[in-house]
Amino acid sequence: MRRAAIYTELVSQSTIMNDPVKPLDPDTVWMRRALELARRGIGVTAPNPAVGCVLLDRAGQLAGEGWHEYELRDHAEIMALRAASRAEKDVRGGTAYVTLEPCSITGRTPPCSNALIEAGVGRVVAATIDPNPAVAGRGLAALRAAGIEASAGVCEDEARRLNEGFARWIQHRRPFVLMKVAMTLDARIAPPPGAANDRSMALGWTEEHHVERAPYWITAEAAREAVQQLRWAADATLVGVDTVLADDPWLTDRSKQRRRRPLLRVVLDSGLRMPLDAKLVKTAQNDVVVFTVSRDEARAHELRRRGVRVEVLEAHSGEPDTLSPTTNWSQGRVPLDKVLLQLGKEDALMLLTETGTRLNTALLAAGLVDRLQLFIAPQIMGTDAVPAFRGLPQFVDLRNMEVKRHGNDLGLSSLLRDPWAETRRE
DSSP, rough: OHHHOOOOOHHHHHHHHHHHEEEEEEEEHHHHHHHHHHHHGGTTTSSOOOEEEEEOOTSSOOEEEOOOOOGGGGOOHHHHHHHEEEEEEEETTOOOEEOOOOOSSSSSOOOHHHHHHHHHHHEEEESSOOOOOTTTHHHHHHHHHTEEEEETTTTTTHHHHTTHHHHHHHHHHOOEEEEEEEEEOOOOOEEOTOOOHHHHHOOOOOOOOTTTOOOBBBOOHHHHHHHHHHHHHEEEEEHHHHHHHOOOOHHHHOOOOOOOOOOEEEEEEEOOOTTSSSHHHTOOOSOOOEOOOOOOOHHHHHHHHHTTTEOOOOOOOSSSSOSSSSSSSTTTTHHHHHHHHHHHHTTOOEEEEEEOHHHHHHHHTOOOOOOEEEEEOOOOOOSSSSSSSOOOSOOOOOOOOOOEEEEEEEEEEESOOOOOTTTTTO
């Protein structure tokens, strides 16, 4: 598309999506373009954030744009400046729209704030400040000190949603935990034992939640495709060994989208019950890790010989029992907080959990879930079926709920812990 026509097209799209009479202001229009560019970095930027940048010349015409890819090193601002240079566009006195505050520190590359200053831009609009404590606010301050008008807050919610994983990891060195649960209207994730074989052909249930290895679909194809998009955006996915024993899942990213690193497939297995003939073991290529508290060296050796990494941790004592008033979910189990810290050390920004009743409950009870994503099928399975949660010791308040249809299934997403809460605002 010709540069002169891009703004007209963006305005047209924004008008249709919002108010058919009153179009959005130019800052919002261009920032949405920058966000569109930033999303091209999903799967290829971690452990860096996904960032997009749009540069306008003094006359307000598009001069250059870019986005960040980790392997290409240069940040979005540099890519946009380079595109403007190739097109022989002058950005002096122009405006830069960037989805994250330009960095002010030297890492793998020099500070982007310096590059914008040297390019002579007159104005910088950021969607949000950087959650990195070493940067937060300093990039904008450097721009202002150089006489550049700099502000943040345009499309802030969208920009922060895009980099929830980075915000959690850069501040706490642990991944953002996204819990995915596919369930029926009565919050059941699997049929009663023995029911799968009788009803699978009639109802069609998901591979994640069948028992006795029968293909028992909970949700339909559209919702299952949405799960693949979640896996694509994640750095790791986690299940318990009970899910492996019941379902024998692949846990692979089948989105067919680009990604920089293989999806890390994580299994919590206190007693090292992982079957040696499981699909996860058969397909392990340095992308399967089992966390355990077992000291069974022979079993661990067999798994390692098949390409599975085994990490032995100290068992959780479970005392005092803070996870449930009736059941000690943690005693003798793999310590969840240590698992998250280890994944953080491996630069995992986003962890998708696809767990069963016990781990769903334990993760929520321990306050480790950042976002809850429910896929609800229009079915009622009955009280004998397997529940999504059991014995939660506290009320879980789902606020700011996002609702989306996936065919006949309903998607509900709620942020439980805001990773940006401690980030200083402008």
